[in-house]
Amino acid sequence: MELPGPKAREVLERDGRTTSPSLPRAYPFVPARGAGSVIEDVDGNVFLDLNAGIAVTSTGHCHPTVVEAIQRQAAELIHYSASDFYLPIYSELAERLAEVAPMAGGVRSFLTNSGTEAVEAGIKLARWSTGRQYVIAFYGAFHGRSYGSVSLTASKAKYRAGFGPLLPGVLHAHYGDGRDMAVPPRGDEEGFPTIDHIEGLLMERIVAPEEVAAIVVEPVLGEGGYIVPPEGWLRALRDLCDRHGILLIADEVQSGMGRTGKMWAIEHAGVEPDILLSGKGIASGMPLGAMIAKETVMTWTAGTHGSTYGGNPLACAAAIATLDVIRDEELLENAAKVGDVLRNGLRDVQSRHDVIREVRGLGLMIGIELPDHDTAAAVERSTFERGLLMLGCGDASIRMSPALGFREDQARVALELFEEVVAETVER
Ligand SMILES: Cc1ncc(COP(=O)(O)O)c(C=O)c1O
Structure with a gap:
């Protein structure tokens, strides 16, 4: 997909002229609507949201x-x-x-x-x-x-x-x-x-x-x-x-x-x-x-x-x-269970790609340590380009903090996409 798309570029242009330059934008994601852990941007591109609005939309986007x-x-x-x-x-x-x-x-x-x-x-x-x-x-x-x-x-x-x-x-x-x-x-x-x-x-x-x-x-x-x-x-x-x-x-x-x-x-x-x-x-x-x-x-x-x-x-x-x-909806239990799926899956990815230095966290608060800040920034950007929203944290880490109702099948898709990103971005 083309990112940012034409409508997103219009928003970025206006934003660049009108808003406080202090805002620490991570990448050019321009959300329009969301449901659960899926979110669509203004150009109709669909993303799996592992940010949940930065650990905010706990019940998912727009829970009924x-x-x-x-x-x-x-x-x-x-x-x-x-x-x-x-x-x-x-x-x-x-x-x-x-x-x-x-x-x-x-x-x-x-x-x-x-x-x-x-x-x-x-x-x-x-x-x-x-x-x-x-x-x-x-x-x-x-x-x-x-x-x-x-x-x-x-x-x-x-x-x-x-x-x-x-x-x-x-x-x-x-x-x-x-x-x-x-x-x-x-x-x-x-x-x-x-x-x-x-x-x-x-x-x-x-x-x-x-x-x-x-x-x-x-x-x-x-x-x-x-x-x-x-x-x-x-x-x-x-x-x-x-x-x-x-x-x-x-x-x-x-x-x-x-x-x-x-x-x-x-x-x-x-x-x-x-x-x-x-x-x-x-x-x-x-x-x-x-x-x-x-x-x-x-x-x-x-x-x-x-x-x-x-x-x-x-x-x-x-x-x-x-x-x-x-x-x-027993979301505490879900966060613990799907958090385990993600962490175990990430440790498998780690066993195949030693660029991942550490996988840590509790429940759906998961940090992945990479060798340095530039690598973490490159992974963050590439996940976005593949339709996966993640955000850096610390000096050289990237975080997963999806909605508490994040499903196991969504976790498996996230793991697959993340491994592709690690393989292509980091080891090229
Ligand atoms: C642990 C912690 N405390 C306080 C804050 C500040 O919250 P807010 O951005 O809503 O002012 C944050 C925001 O990231 C946070 O993570």
């Missing part, structure tokens, strides 16, 4: 239950500010989120329009409720682009460059097995060198632990490369927080809402966060985020935080429908 819920709500009430009045659907969604939250005891929710706003709300609540000002985040992490969240973000310097000064009181530590450290720790040590580094170095030389409000962690690194931390690491992080009265904030904007085969990725580790941040897949594509906190933590008083649009009725209706579909 979600569409119907949005249409029904739109005909009743499109907006009334939930910060100032009592929207029934706002607390209905908060109740549904409480049912699936990975914390024992009561929780409360603050709804936002995006992931980054959920992160901002989490930082503010942590500082407010502890009376402490420092926040620790991780190298490789992506938490968004508004000032608080970009101060936590440390996946690529370009997200931060030119925007300083950023939020004071933010420190960074090494994630998981420390694979990004200049000299990675040896694998045979007891415990986790990256945890020792926080307690033995950061907290000895830079900040006293009683000044740290929160540690913010992605239970699986998203934009930073779809990296799963070693078993026991999140538990060790939780224990460290408990030793010093620090809140553990799980940023599940990308890893949550069933993507890893459990509702929240942190559940794989059997760890409870104090605050959980959700976004992306929460409303199948409607703009919504949530900051969910233990009620013992969410004690801030009226007027301390709010939002005109956060928890907009259309987005709430889509989120409730999304939760219904995940439950009724």
Whole structure:
């Protein structure tokens, strides 16, 4: 197929003249309509979508239950500010989120329009409720682009460059097995060198632990490369927080809402966060985020935080429908099962093409490590040209994050096309 096609080229030309040049477009894909995991561009080219709008359309494109819920709500009430009045659907969604939250005891929710706003709300609540000002985040992490969240973000310097000064009181530590450290720790040590580094170095030389409000962690690194931390690491992080009265904030904007085969990725580790941040897949594509906190933590008083649009009725209706579909269509089970099919299939591909350095992930959150950035970019572009939508992540990886209802037969088609791309693009 000719890509970009004539209609797509018209859009690209107008876009090039009129939109912010900061938008980080990956390749010239110009979507027009979608259903499930199939999406068509403006020229009628059809693609298998392993991006799901970047881990957003959790129930697939335009799931009928979600569409119907949005249409029904739109005909009743499109907006009334939930910060100032009592929207029934706002607390209905908060109740549904409480049912699936990975914390024992009561929780409360603050709804936002995006992931980054959920992160901002989490930082503010942590500082407010502890009376402490420092926040620790991780190298490789992506938490968004508004000032608080970009101060936590440390996946690529370009997200931060030119925007300083950023939020004071933010420190960074090494994630998981420390694979990004200049000299990675040896694998045979007891415990986790990256945890020792926080307690033995950061907290000895830079900040006293009683000044740290929160540690913010992605239970699986998203934009930073779809990296799963070693078993026991999140538990060790939780224990460290408990030793010093620090809140553990799980940023599940990308890893949550069933993507890893459990509702929240942190559940794989059997760890409870104090605050959980959700976004992306929460409303199948409607703009919504949530900051969910233990009620013992969410004690801030009226007027301390709010939002005109956060928890907009259309987005709430889509989120409730999304939760219904995940439950009724057993999408967690599907994500785990089809995720295994994809990962096993990719490991077979790896056994035939050693350009694939690693296949990793949980459920339908899958990262494929290639030798370098240029190879990852070439594979990303070639998959697009073959009708498969994938996106780079980390320094030299490419990710698969299809809708939770991705089918086994679709997975097999994706694997076949991906192997063709690897064989032709990389090994020519
Ligand atoms: C883990 C994580 N947190 C926060 C964000 C920011 O979300 P948004 O782009 O909706 O502001 C993202 C977006 O990619 C993310 O992956």
